[in-house]
Amino acid sequence: MKLPEPRSYWLASASPEVPPPVTGLPDVDVAVLGGGIAGITTAYLLKRAGRTVALLEARRLLGGVTGHTTAKVSAQHGAIYAKLKGRFGAGTAAGYAAGQLAALDWIRSESAVLDVDCDLSIQDSYVYAEGSGHRDELKREAEAAAEAGLRAEYVDDVDLPYPVAGAVAVRGQAQFHPVRWLAALAAEIPGDGSYIVEGARALDVSGGVVATELGRLRARDVVVATHTPFLDRGFFFARMAPVRDLVVAGTPVDGLVPDGMYLSMDTHHSVRAAGSLVIVLGEHHRTGTASDALARHESLGRWAVGRFGLGGIEYRWSAQDNTTVDGLPFIGRYPFGGDHLWVATGFGQWGMTNGTLAGLLISDLIMGVDNPWARIYDPGRLSVRQSAVDFARDNAEVAAHFVGDRVRAVIAGDPSRLKPGEAGVFRQGMRLVAARRDEAGALVTLSARCTHLGCVVRYNDDENSWDCPCHGSRFDLDGTVLGGPAVRPLSQDSGE
Structure with a gap:
């Protein structure tokens, strides 16, 4: 596409x-x-x-x-x-x-x-599921949300151009x-x-x-x-996991946009309209892992x-x-x-x-x-103690990236073979190098170690950035910090 x-x-x-x-x-x-x-x-x-x-x-x-x-x-x-x-x-x-x-x-x-x-407008909000296996969970959520003070109820039908098994509707929200x-x-x-x-x-x-x-x-x-x-x-x-979602927006050929705001329990797709546009979010993943x-x-x-x-x-x-x-x-x-x-x-x-x-x-x-x-x-x-399993799992994933990404860099190949527009992380002697050949054919090399805690960055081919899978720092192609916790840019690789 x-x-x-x-x-x-x-x-x-x-x-x-x-x-x-x-x-x-x-x-x-x-x-x-x-x-x-x-x-x-x-x-x-x-x-x-x-x-x-x-x-x-x-x-x-x-x-x-x-x-x-x-x-x-x-x-x-x-x-x-x-x-x-x-x-x-x-x-x-x-x-x-x-x-x-x-x-x-x-x-x-x-x-x-x-x-x-x-463009502030009052809208009903929905969490829905296409699969019938989520019905009981949705009903429990509707009951809990109503008990918490929201105008929430379970419904069987919503204004989407495809069938759903059920949804939790919360009235009177906004966009x-x-x-x-x-x-x-x-x-x-x-x-x-x-x-x-x-x-x-x-x-x-x-x-x-x-x-x-x-x-x-x-x-x-x-x-x-x-x-x-x-x-x-x-x-x-x-104590947190960095999560990235992708978004697209376009105009329906028939001009019909959905009434309300939607989030799928099955796929995590999020949907809303903005004027004639339909905005869709999805492809939920941890930063730097895709x-x-x-x-x-x-x-x-x-x-x-x-x-x-x-x-x-x-x-x-x-x-x-x-x-x-x-x-x-x-x-x-x-x-x-x-x-x-x-x-x-x-x-x-x-x-x-x-x-x-x-x-x-x-x-x-x-x-x-x-x-x-x-x-x-x-x-x-201190409620993090109640989430000890999640805490341990997330930091085990960080440790896996910290060690594993260095191993993968060993077998990544030779950066000189990169074609225009291609990028990757490579080992050059004792150095880990983030290399990209630009569209004009020039090879640009940076240190591949995130300046926060030294994890190895990964190339994001969707946004042309270097992203850290450990804590979510992001860097531009020239090494400039796009987002923290890092505050210092990736250093230029001298090749020495």
Whole structure:
């Protein structure tokens, strides 16, 4: 299948304004690191509360996870409520639902206050199954979700152009254009001592001082909202799994788009409409483990065209997020970071509500306001012990990549034989080399060791990047960091 070049529909159809220029990095009350939904929402709320805020983004605002989502604003996060009830009890499940609904309600009310045209529309959300074997599980989930406080029910039929065995419907959820929404919030931040700086990658935080590529910044409080926390002191890299999904979008030939938002329990395909487009997400896999990423994207495109009668694929992009070992995000005080270091991560592919909730929760904590959901999301919680098997399994997979990828590199062959557009990891004496021959025929070689903890990167032929299978760091073809926890680029291989 012919696919277009990677391009997010959200970023192609809107973009945030370039922030006003700033001389140096003036001291502020709060430094917020990360220009996605969690960082922007947190900075907006703190600025509105009277704090001076610096919002620092390593690349461009919304150029990371938030600009590559499907943008469902829903408290239905797959079949999560039966699991939360079974693992933590009905109280935690109800608290989780209440927090997600509060985030949704805040977006609805604040978008009206600011008069933001972000295509916000109320939609019902569905988790469905095509196979009858999931019916009992869906019914249990519908009961647990309703008990948790959602307007949930089990239904037999949905508005999809193919039959389903059953679904959990949650009424009154929403979808929107995330870039238009967050660009409007970001526009409210600069001024009165607050500012935004793009291209300012944070390298370290110590004693209220943030070291960045552009210099040092002092702040009383620091919020790390960088998708994957780059500070290893909280060991978040070992408490989460980096997960990547592929996305395609196209227009049905008959012009009919589904009413509602959908997630398949069988295949993890996610579906929603955006105007005349149908947006489909799928091919769920751990970052850096797919040797056939382009083929997977083509497969997803064929599935979307076949199921929804698309005239072709007009946009394609990829999304990445982190899943915690106990299924709950980490939002709150940074473990081992003192009283003024905060973190928001582990949104589990549901960043629109979880990222918004992170802003509401962290801004409350910094302002000294009690928040009813702080305990549930506490990054220092001990519930990871209840997920010891999952924790051990994930880190065993990391260890397997750390050792096994070095063995595979030994038999990878000779990089000089690469054809234009081809890439791979090779052993050259004692060195591990990430090599790619560009379309003009020039061979570009980098160190293949991720600069986070030294795992071996793998070539992503779908997005032309080097991805780390251990903790999800991603690098551009020239070695530039695309996403952490790594903060330093892959080094050039000298060939010596």
